[in-house]
Amino acid sequence: MTVTRRDFLATAGILTVAFSLPLPAAGQATNRFDDVDAWIRIDGRGDVTVFCGKAELGTGVSTALAQMVAEELDVQLERVHLVLADTALCPDQLPTYGSLSITRAGPELRRAAAEARFALLDLASIKMGTPAEKLKTGDGAVVTATGQTLSYGDLVRESRLHRVVRKDVPLKQPNDFKVIGRSRSRVDIPAKVHGTHAYVHNHVVEGMIHGRVCRSPVPGAKPVHIDDTALKTIAGKPRVYTKGAFVGVVAETEIAAIRAAAALKVEWQGGQTLGSPDEIRRRLLDTPAKEIALINTQAQSPAPAASAKTVEAEYLVPFQMHASIGPSCALAHVTSEGATVWSGTQSSFLTRDSLATMLGLPADRVRLIWMEASGCYGHNGADDCTADAALLSQLSGKPVRVQWMRHDEHAHEPKGVAMVMRARASATPDGQIVDWEYETWSPSHSARPFAAAAGNLLAGAELGMQKNYAVVGADYNMEPSYVLPRSKVTLHLVQQPQLRVSPLRGLGSVQNLFAIESLMDELAFSVDQDPIEFRLRHLKDERSKAVLRAVARLSNWKGKPREGKTLYGQGVGFIHYNNHGAYVAAVVDVLIDKESGAVSVERVSVAHDCGLVVNPDGLRNQIEGNTIQAISRALLERVSFEPGGVTSLDWSSYPILRFSQVPKEIAIELVDRPDQPALGAGEQTTCAVVPAVANAIFNASGARLREIPFSAERVLAAMPRRN
Amino acid sequence: MTKRIKVNGQQHEVSSDSDTPLLYVLRDELGLHGPKFGCGLAQCGACTVHYAGEATRSCVLPVGTVEEEVTTVEGLGSAAKPHPLQEAFISEQAAQCGYCINGMLMTAAALLKKVPNPTESQIREALDNNLCRCGTHMRIIKAVKRAAGGVK
Numbered sequence: 001m002t003v004t005r006r007d008f009l010a011t012a013g014i015l016t017v018a019f020s021l022p023l024p025a026a027g028q029a030t031n032r033f034d035d036v037d038a039w040i041r042i043d044g045r046g047d048v049t050v051f052c053g054k055a056e057l058g059t060g061v062s063t064a065l066a067q068m069v070a071e072e073l074d075v076q077l078e079r080v081h082l083v084l085a086d087t088a089l090c091p092d093q094l095p096t097y098g099s100l101s102i103t104r105a106g107p108e109l110r111r112a113a114a115e116a117r118f119a120l121l122d123l124a125s126i127k128m129g130t131p132a133e134k135l136k137t138g139d140g141a142v143v144t145a146t147g148q149t150l151s152y153g154d155l156v157r158e159s160r161l162h163r164v165v166r167k168d169v170p171l172k173q174p175n176d177f178k179v180i181g182r183s184r185s186r187v188d189i190p191a192k193v194h195g196t197h198a199y200v201h202n203h204v205v206e207g208m209i210h211g212r213v214c215r216s217p218v219p220g221a222k223p224v225h226i227d228d229t230a231l232k233t234i235a236g237k238p239r240v241y242t243k244g245a246f247v248g249v250v251a252e253t254e255i256a257a258i259r260a261a262a263a264l265k266v267e268w269q270g271g272q273t274l275g276s277p278d279e280i281r282r283r284l285l286d287t288p289a290k291e292i293a294l295i296n297t298q299a300q301s302p303a304p305a306a307s308a309k310t311v312e313a314e315y316l317v318p319f320q321m322h323a324s325i326g327p328s329c330a331l332a333h334v335t336s337e338g339a340t341v342w343s344g345t346q347s348s349f350l351t352r353d354s355l356a357t358m359l360g361l362p363a364d365r366v367r368l369i370w371m372e373a374s375g376c377y378g379h380n381g382a383d384d385c386t387a388d389a390a391l392l393s394q395l396s397g398k399p400v401r402v403q404w405m406r407h408d409e410h411a412h413e414p415k416g417v418a419m420v421m422r423a424r425a426s427a428t429p430d431g432q433i434v435d436w437e438y439e440t441w442s443p444s445h446s447a448r449p450f451a452a453a454a455g456n457l458l459a460g461a462e463l464g465m466q467k468n469y470a471v472v473g474a475d476y477n478m479e480p481s482y483v484l485p486r487s488k489v490t491l492h493l494v495q496q497p498q499l500r501v502s503p504l505r506g507l508g509s510v511q512n513l514f515a516i517e518s519l520m521d522e523l524a525f526s527v528d529q530d531p532i533e534f535r536l537r538h539l540k541d542e543r544s545k546a547v548l549r550a551v552a553r554l555s556n557w558k559g560k561p562r563e564g565k566t567l568y569g570q571g572v573g574f575i576h577y578n579n580h581g582a583y584v585a586a587v588v589d590v591l592i593d594k595e596s597g598a599v600s601v602e603r604v605s606v607a608h609d610c611g612l613v614v615n616p617d618g619l620r621n622q623i624e625g626n627t628i629q630a631i632s633r634a635l636l637e638r639v640s641f642e643p644g645g646v647t648s649l650d651w652s653s654y655p656i657l658r659f660s661q662v663p664k665e666i667a668i669e670l671v672d673r674p675d676q677p678a679l680g681a682g683e684q685t686t687c688a689v690v691p692a693v694a695n696a697i698f699n700a701s702g703a704r705l706r707e708i709p710f711s712a713e714r715v716l717a718a719m720p721r722r723n
Numbered sequence: 724m725t726k727r728i729k730v731n732g733q734q735h736e737v738s739s740d741s742d743t744p745l746l747y748v749l750r751d752e753l754g755l756h757g758p759k760f761g762c763g764l765a766q767c768g769a770c771t772v773h774y775a776g777e778a779t780r781s782c783v784l785p786v787g788t789v790e791e792e793v794t795t796v797e798g799l800g801s802a803a804k805p806h807p808l809q810e811a812f813i814s815e816q817a818a819q820c821g822y823c824i825n826g827m828l829m830t831a832a833a834l835l836k837k838v839p840n841p842t843e844s845q846i847r848e849a850l851d852n853n854l855c856r857c858g859t860h861m862r863i864i865k866a867v868k869r870a871a872g873g874v875k
Contacts, residue, residue: 195825
C-alpha cells in the first residue's frame with residue numbers, strides 16, 4: 001500500500017501516453033481508471049515501460065505483447081519492459097483468459113505505442129524545426145532526412161507531454177513489420193533456466209510467516225472439534241486460526257506450518273457428498289437443468305428420407321484437472337488500513353475485488369501484485385490460495401505466505417467440467433448430412449470470484465459468503481461449424497455441478513468437439529466417405545477448408561488402417577473456435593497394441609490459422625503444449641472421487657503424459673495471415689487433438705470410444721472381435 | 724541445532740532440524756529458489772538437485788542425512804556462465820511456465836555426465852519421472868540432444 005498509481009506516475013518518466021478504448025461487453029467492465037485504459041512510459045535512457053492488465057501464464061504472451069509495442073514504437077525489443085496485472089499500476093484489461101491476450105490486449109498496446117511514436121515525432125519536430133512528416137523513427141530515435149538522430153531518451157528528458165491515444169491512430173502495415181511475425185526468443189526463458197525467475201513462490205516479504213490450510217474433503221462441512229495437542233511438540237510456534245468453517249495454521253517456518261497442518265486433527269460434520277464418477281452421467285441427466293434452445297431449423301426442411309443412414313451416440317467426458325506442477329502459492333499482508341497481496345491469479349482485478357469483499361475492505365485499499373506462477377491452463381487453485389493467505393494474514397496480523405500442498409491442489413482446485421453429449425444425425429447414402437440433433441448436459445464452467453461472489457473463493461465460502469457463478473463455457477462450440485440444412489441444438493444447463501468446476505483450457509469446446517468431431521467421423525464411416533473429404537463438403541468457409549487441406553498434406557493423410565504386429569491408424573479433428581476464433585485441424589497417427597489395447601500416439605500434425613502471428617516460434621511452443629496436454633487428457637485423465645472426497649490426490653492417482661508417452665513428432669504448419677486480426681491460440685489445438693485421438697483409435701482398431709479417457713481396457717473392450 | 728552442509732561449493736551453517744527435507748533448507752534458509760516444491764512425494768521432479776553427483780529429489784531428503792555436496796541449478800550455471808544445457812534450453816526455447824525446468828535441467832545434467840551422447844530413448848527414459856504439464860517435452864528432448872552435441 002506504499003505505492004499508488006499516482007505516485008508511480010508522478011515519479012515516472014516524462015512521456016506518458018494514455019489511451020481510451022471501447023468498454024468491454026456490458027457486465028464485464030471493472031476498474032477502468034477513469035476510462036484511461038493503458039499507459040506507456042519512456043524514460044531518459046530510452047527504456048520503455050508498458051503497463052498491461054494481462055498476466056503471463058507461461059504461454060509467452062509477454063514476449064509477443066512486447067514485440068507489438070517494439071514494432072509500433074520502433075525500439076529494440078530488449079528496451080521494452082512489461083509491468084503485468086498489478087492492480088495499482090495497470091489498466092484492467094480483463095482476466096487473462098479465452099485466448100484473448102494477443103487478440104484484445106495486443107491491439108490496445110499497439111495503438112498506445114503508435115501514439116507514443118507520433119508524440120515523439122512531434123516533439124522532435126518542434127525541437128529540430130522540421131515538419132514531422134519529414135522525420136522518421138528507427139531503433140529508439142527520431143531520424144532526419146540528413147541522418148541526424150535524436151534518441152527517444154533525449155527527447156523525453158527535456159520535454160513533457162501527455163497525450164490521449166486516438167482510436168484511429170495509424171498502425172504499421174504488415175509489409176512494414178520488422179518485429180511482428182518474426183520468431184523472437186521469449187524474454188522470460190533465460191531466468192527460468194537459470195533458476196532466478198521471479199515466481200510468486202519465490203517471493204519473500206519481510207516479517208512473513210508461513211501458513212497452510214486444513215480443509216474439509218467435501219464442501220459445506222463444519223469443523224465441530226479441533227484437537228491441536230500434537231502441535232505442542234512442533235517447533236516454530238505453530239498456531240491455529242479458525243473463522244466460520246475455515247481452519248488454517250501459521251508458523252515461523254514453512255516446515256513447521258506443514259507439520260502443524262498435518263498434525264492438526266479436525267472433526268468435520270455435514271457437507272455435500274460427492275457421489276462417485278460412476279454417477280456422473282446419471283446426475284447430469286437427472287439434476288434440474290435449464291433448457292436452452294440454441295438452434296432449431298427442423299421446421300424449415302423435411303425429415304430425412306428412409307434411405308438416410310442415421311447415427312445415434314452418447315459421449316461422456318469426466319472431471320479433469322488443471323494439474324499445475326507447482327501447487328498454488330500466494331502472499332498477503334492485511335492490516336486494518338488495507339491489504340497487499342502477491343498472487344499468480346489469472347484475474348487480478350476480479351480477485352482483488354472478491355478479496356476486498358471477503359476482508360471487509362474497500363477495493364481501492366487492496367492492491368494485488370501479480371507474479372508468475374506455475375502454468376494454470378485455466379482457473380486452478382490460485383485464487384483460492386490467495387484468499388487463504390489473505391485470511392490468515394488478517395487473522396494473524398502478519399504477512400503470510402501460503403503454498404498449497406500437492407493434495408490441496410489436487411483435491412481443491414476447481415475441476416474441468418464433466419459433460420454428457422448426445423447426438424443423432426443422418427446422412428444420405430452419397431454422404432450429405434440431412435439431419436442433426438445435438439444436446440449437451442453441463443453446468444456453467446465458471447467459479448471465478450468477483451466482488452459480489454466472494455463465496456466463489458473457498459475461504460469465502462467457508463466464511464458463509466455469497467456464491468454466484470457466471471454462466472459461461474457449456475455452449476462453447478455447440479453450434480456446429482458445418483453447414484447443415486436441418487438442425488436442432490439444445491443445451492441443458494445443469495444448475496448444480498457434482499464437483500466444484502471452473503474453466504479448464506478450451507472450456508466446453510473440448511467436450512462438445514470430442515462429441516461433434518467423433519460424430520462426424522461416425523457419419524463419414526456410415527456412408528463410406530473419407531473423414532476429411534466428408535468434412536470439407538460440409539464446410540463453406542475457406543479458412544476452415546484451408547487448414548483441413550493443409551493437415552491432410554502435412555500428415556500424409558491416408559485415413560487407412562494398417563494391421564501388423566500393432567494396429568496403426570489416423571484420425572482427424574477440426575475446430576473453428578466458437579465459429580469466430582482460430583481454425584485448427586489436427587491429424588493423429590496412433591499405434592495400438594492388439595493384446596493390451598494400449599494406445600500410443602506416434603505423430604501429430606497440426607495446421608493452424610490464428611490470423612496474424614506475432615511470434616511464430618512462441619506460437620509453435622503453444623501448439624506443441626496443447627497437443628501433448630490434449631493427448632494426456634484423451635488417454636489418461638479422470639478425477640477419482642468418492643462420497644467423502646476427491647481421491648486423486650497425487651500424481652500416481654492422477655497420471656499425466658510422460659516423456660515415454662509423448663509422440664515422436666509434432667508437425668506444425670502455420671497459416672500466417674498478417675493482414676487478418678489475431679485470433680488467439682491458447683487453447684484451440686487441444687480441442688482438435690482430443691477427437692483426432694478418438695478417431696485414430698477407431699480407424700486403427702474399429703473401437704469407437706465415446707467416453708474419455710481412452711484407457712487400454714476400454715480400447716480392448718470396444719475392439720471388434722478379430723479372428 | 725545447527726548443521727554444516729556444502730551447497731554449490733560453499734559451506735553453510737543451517738538451523739533446520741534434521742528431519743526437514745533439504746528442499747526447505749535450500750529455499751527458505753539459503754534463498755536458493757531454483758529447486759521448486761511440486762509434490763513433496765518424489766513424484767514430479769521439480770525439486771531435483773544433485774546430491775553426491777546424482778539427481779536427487781530434495782523434497783524427501785532429510786537435511787540431517789546430507790553429508791555430501793549438494794548442487795542446485797544455481798550452481799549448475801548462471802546467466803554469466805551458463806551450463807551447456809541451460810544454453811541449449813534457451814536455444815530450443817524449451818520452457819513455457821518453467822516450473823518443472825529446474826528438474827529437467829538437473830536430471831538431464833546427471834544423465835549427460837554418465838552418458839555424454841545419449842540416444843533419444845535414453846533421454847526419454849532418464850526424464851520419464853519428471854513431469855511437465857505445459858507439454859514442453861519435444862523441446863526439452865531437442866535441448867538435451869543439442870547440449871549433448873548433436874542430433875542422433
